[in-house]
Amino acid sequence: MDRTDKKILRLLQEDATLPVADIARKVGLSTTPCWRRIQKMEEDKVIERRVAILNPEKVNVGVTVFVSIKTDSHNAEWLRRFSEVIVKMPEVIGFYRMSGQVDYLLKIVVPDIAAYDAFYQKLVLEIDIEDVSSAFAMERIKDTLELPLEYMSIDKNAKS
Template structure:
């Protein structure tokens, strides 16, 4: 039952409790209690509005691969603070393999990305920064697969 509720909420968080209850075969009060429990247990961490990046002038996506030759905690804290201070960075991951860090950046154009690049490289010492511009978005979802629950 919880998986059905989560699936519905991932696709439309604006559904009313009554609508969710109807779709999963519960009455409203037990459905509301389940949703509250999922929030209390931090399964549902937040509800947000998803914006069209083109309509807010950030339709260019750039994937930035970063390699460093320094791996101290002090360096990492400075790098993390630098990245977190750049609002155009939407995602930031520490990686295994040849790349140390991967960022997903959204900007309106190449000139705006150049400013992000300069902020990134001015903030910390990096060994290599490689940028790849997404040519076409083929799949984008915020819904997690629930088949493992």
């Protein structure tokens, strides 16, 4: 990975629909070498996939809820079952195992509080949980999938 790869990644994070010719021009390459670099980053899983980012309000899931979960079950079977249940719930857009006071944190999107309540009822019916607490986001100030590239290792010996 060199500085040119980093520039390509920055451009793709901003707009994954940019034509390769435009990316190439912006980073100072011809189209074929630029395309090869993108292909290599896809093969190496630096670029996992390209997606369209939807407006939550336009698809009627404008309410974001952070759900903290505590459990007193830490065995492999419970975790397998819990993960299986959560992964199948389309409202869950983030699922994390945490350190500290909370065992798991979910980020979910729903149209309204009634939909959240239905989600909650289904969750506690499907899996044994010690405690569930929820925090509703009042305003989305920053919500991005763009990763900071400042920490990316650059091969200083590679030709850019």
